Amino acid sequence: MTLGEREQAAIRAVLDGLEREVDVRLELGPTATPVTLLAAGGREIDSNAVAQDLVEAVCALSDRVSLAVVEHDEPGPWPRTTIGPGLEYLGMPAGYELTTLVHGILEAGRDAPALGAASLERLAAIDEDVAIDVYVTPT
Amino acid sequence: MLLAYKLALASPRVTARGIEASEFAVDADRHGVHAVPAIVVDDSYAWAGTVPEAAFVERVLAARGS
Numbered sequence: 001m002t003l004g005e006r007e008q009a010a011i012r013a014v015l016d017g018l019e020r021e022v023d024v025r026l027e028l029g030p031t032a033t034p035v036t037l038l039a040a041g042g043r044e045i046d047s048n049a050v051a052q053d054l055v056e057a058v059c060a061l062s063d064r065v066s067l068a069v070v071e072h073d074e075p076g077p078w079p080r081t082t083i084g085p086g087l088e089y090l091g092m093p094a095g096y097e098l099t100t101l102v103h104g105i106l107e108a109g110r111d112a113p114a115l116g117a118a119s120l121e122r123l124a125a126i127d128e129d130v131a132i133d134v135y136v137t138p139t
Numbered sequence: 140m141l142l143a144y145k146l147a148l149a150s151p152r153v154t155a156r157g158i159e160a161s162e163f164a165v166d167a168d169r170h171g172v173h174a175v176p177a178i179v180v181d182d183s184y185a186w187a188g189t190v191p192e193a194a195f196v197e198r199v200l201a202a203r204g205s
Contacts, residue, residue: 033165047162077163087144091159100140100157107141113149119196123150130153130203132143133179135160135172 002057011102015062018109022065025082026055029072050092051079058093058101065105084108095138140176142195153199178202 003011028048037045052069059067072078081089083104093101107114115123140157147155160167160175170179174187180202190198 031162033163035162035164037161083144085148086154087147088154088156089158090156091162097140097157097159100144103141104144107144107148110148113145115145115149116192119146119192120149122196122200123146123153126150126152126200126203128152128203130150130199131181132146132153132155132199133158133170133182134140134143134155135158135163135167135170135175135177135179136140137160137175 002053007098008057008061011058012061014102014106015065015109017106018062018064019111020064020109022084022105022109024055024059024065024067024084024105025070026052026067027070027072027076027078027080027082028052029078030075031078032075045092047092048079050094051081054093054098055081055101058098058105062105064109092138097136097138100136142192143178145192146196146199 037047039045056067059065077090079091081093081101085108087104087108089100089104113120143155147153158166160172171184176189177187178185180199183202185202186198
């Protein structure tokens with residue numbers, strides 16, 4: 001099983017806080033810039049398979065989360081998970097990044113943004129598009 | 140990572156993307172990523188490390204278009 005019982009219970013408790021339904025889209029396919037990822041013991045990791053296992057396991061823990069899985073033949077930035085209106089995650093949402101997936105779903109499922117008033121005021125003044133990429137690792 | 144998502148949810152002008160650095164090592168190298176979390180704004184390396192919400196917002200705004 002991808003997630004243990006304790007993990008499932010913890011994730012279910014977080015997702016119980018969803019205030020509205022959230023769509024999740026998982027895109028799989030050959031990566032445009034292939035790298036070999038090895039697990040402990042030297043076993044090669046299939047990032048598409050791991051991502052699919054994790055995303056499906058998380059999304060199954062709430063009736064308010066819908067998952068669509070799309071498989072691409074063309075190389076691209078896969079696996080790519082898109083949460084709600086466009087929160088993206090490229091790669092396996094494993095380890096610490098499982099929290100990003102779960103809480104990303106929770107944030108997308110809020111009725112109002114979870115930011116302070118000062119931050120919202122600053123963001124309201126933005127008059128050009130801004131793209132934020134955050135590089136992370138699972139450990 | 141979650142702060143970036145929160146900004147994107149709060150503003151239609153902001154997009155946010157998490158990228159697993161070892162799987163997308165070519166992109167990480169291109170952006171000069173040596174530590175995580177590393178924040179890239181408008182395709183330019185901005186900073187590494189976690190900061191509080193207010194500082195995150197200010198740093199993103201300062202890095203915009205730089």
